[in-house]
Amino acid sequence: APPVVEKTLSSLDRHCLTFISRAPFLLIASSDREGRMDISPKGDAPGFVKVLDSTTLAIPDRPGNQRFDTFRNLFESSRIGLIFLIPGKRETLRISGKAEVVRDAELLASMPANGKQPALAIAVHVEEAFFHCAKCVIRSRLWMPEHWPSLEGLPSLAETMKDAASIPAPLEAVEAIIKDD
Numbered sequence: 001a002p003p004v005v006e007k008t009l010s011s012l013d014r015h016c017l018t019f020i021s022r023a024p025f026l027l028i029a030s031s032d033r034e035g036r037m038d039i040s041p042k043g044d045a046p047g048f049v050k051v052l053d054s055t056t057l058a059i060p061d062r063p064g065n066q067r068f069d070t071f072r073n074l075f076e077s078s079r080i081g082l083i084f085l086i087p088g089k090r091e092t093l094r095i096s097g098k099a100e101v102v103r104d105a106e107l108l109a110s111m112p113a114n115g116k117q118p119a120l121a122i123a124v125h126v127e128e129a130f131f132h133c134a135k136c137v138i139r140s141r142l143w144m145p146e147h148w149p150s151l152e153g154l155p156s157l158a159e160t161m162k163d164a165a166s167i168p169a170p171l172e173a174v175e176a177i178i179k180d181d
Contacts, residue, residue, distance in 0.1 A: 009129045011054040012095075016129050019093045020057070021047045022086050028059070028122070029081035030073035030099075038069040044113055049084075055126045057082075057095070058102070060111040060118035071120065074099055080124055083132070088143050090134030097127035 009016070025043040032038075042048075042059060050058040061071075074080070080099040083092050102123045109117050141147035158174040161167060167174055 007130050010127065012051065012057075012126060012129055013054075015131070016093060016095075017051055019084060019086065019089075019131075020049055020051060023047075023049070023084040023093070024087070025085045026059075027083045027085075028070050029083075030070050031077055031079065032073050033076040038073055040070050046086075048111070048113065050107070050111055052107075052123070055097075057124040057126065058107055058111065059122040059124065060108070060113070061120040061122070062113060062118060070122065071101055074101055074122065080122070082124065090137040090143070092132045092137070093129065094132050095124065095126055095129045097125045099124045 012020070024046045025041065026049065027039055027041055029037065029039045042062070044060070044062060048060060050060075052058055078098040078100060080097060082095040084095070085092055099122050102121050103119070104121075108119070108121060111118055111121065137143065155163075156175065158171055158178050161178075162169070162171055162174050
């Protein structure tokens with residue numbers, strides 16, 4: 001339908017800017033040159049994604065699992081997709097475009113968290129931005145804790161890592177490493 005297609009922007013408007021400033025969480029989709037996809041979660045205090053101008057964002061790299069999947073992909077393919085989420089808000093903001101890994105000292109110094117500045121950031125050059133309707137969030141009851149599925153019986157991260165990597169250390173040791181990290 002025309003309104004669905006016509007809502008796509010080529011730059012960030014005031015609504016996008018407000019949403020980004022309040023979003024503590026986003027998902028980044030990237031792929032390598034062969035098209036193998038990766039979707040990585042990123043989160044920090046609301047506003048952690050810095051708006052440089054109406055077509056450029058900067059996402060700081062924070063300590064995580066140290067896999068560097070997104071960075072590796074961006075060296076092979078600059079295409080990127082983002083979905084911003086705000087807890088309790090049913091709509092999401094989707095952005096796609098091209099990205100690059102940046103090490104600009106002034107930019108990185110402007111993005112500290114817990115007294116540490118990131119070593120790298122991802123500069124996203126916006127080509128498309130639009131708000132995604134709430135239907136999937138409503139159906140999933142994502143923000144309704146009383147409807148969340150039970151976590152009982154789900155393995156811990158330590159259990160999944162121990163099994164997948166055949167880690168010989170006791171489960172308690174792996175859990176301690178994860179807790180310290």
